[in-house]
Amino acid sequence: MADVALATRDVPTPEFQTVRTPDPHPRPTKVKADNVKVFYGQKQALNGVSIDIPVKSVTAFIGPSGCGKSTFLRCLNRMNDTIDGCRVEGEILLDNRDIYDASLDVVELRARVGMVFQKPNPFPKSIFDNVAYGPKIHGLARSKAELEEIVVSSLQKASLFNEVKDRLHEPGTGLSGGQQQRLCIARTIAVSPDVILMDEPCSALDPIATAKVEELIDELRENFTIVIVTHSMQQAARVSQRTAFFHLGTLVEEGPTDHVFTNPSERRTQDYITGRFG
Ligand SMILES: Nc1ncnc2c1ncn2[C@@H]1O[C@H](COP(=O)(O)OP(=O)(O)OP(=O)(O)O)[C@@H](O)[C@H]1O
Secondary structure (H helix, E strand, C coil), X not given: CHHXXXXXXXXXXXXXXXXXXXXXXXXXXXXXXXXEEEEECCEEEEEEEEEEEECCCEEEEXXXXXXXXXXXXXXXXXXXXXXXXXXXXXXXXXXXXXXXXXCCCHHHHHHHEEEECCCCCCCCCEHHHHXXXXXXXXXXXXXXXXXXXXXXXHHHHCCCHXXXXXXXXXXXXXXXXXXXXXXXXXXXXXXXXXXXXXECCCCCCCHHHHHHHHHHHHHHCCCCEEEEECCCHHHHHHHXXXXXXXXXXXXXXXXXXXXXXXXXXXXXXXXXXXXXXX
């Protein structure tokens, strides 16, 4: 009950309220979204989502299929800009800067806010070149040696180096699915992002590869702000510190992961996590 008493109510739109439970030891906000609405043509997919995403921790987005988790995730690095007919309203700040500001360089933004997709999607290039690609196009290495250093350290941070060190010049597509996903994470890390967005990063992986990626996510949160969309509530419970529950285009509830899973403030959250719908 003490946790419920902590919950504060916010009113992003007149139609609904998001219940928020603060962390006992809150971290500074890295990304702040305010009243974000997304439309695909005439259809509204998000009804005014507001959330503060804390720095250097993992925030999980959960909710039934079609509730808008991926749509909201894609707002955070403007990937929705690439979808015809998609319109975003509201405000999203990264380190207090409006990411929808007309003067903002979207390529730069996507380097600062990297994305890992559901299906591993290495380039048809060598393992080395997959990781070197970003640093090369962003001019992050002044010499060949520096580029090599970035590639090796990114593969190490992605817990992949030891498995591939003897075949760096072989195709990335020749790796196993789990290794390919860690290669994609290494590729994202190589451009030194602040935020890593992960859209169901384990859904194409077997349980062992999933466990490795989850372990990796836990290590990465020391240095990166991570937002993960997942269909697996066990995964959200294992890897995240905060959880946000979406339903029908609204953010119903967000709070510390243990609170959301053990003592949710909202009936809809309770029904979802106990499998009554979704
Ligand atoms: N490119 C698109 N064009 C039109 N409608 C879309 C598009 N992408 C998503 N939608 C719609 O927006 C709503 C939210 O979809 P979204 O993919 O964000 O949900 P989700 O919670 O991530 O679902 P899932 O868990 O199944 O991936 C859905 O009704 C979906 O049909």
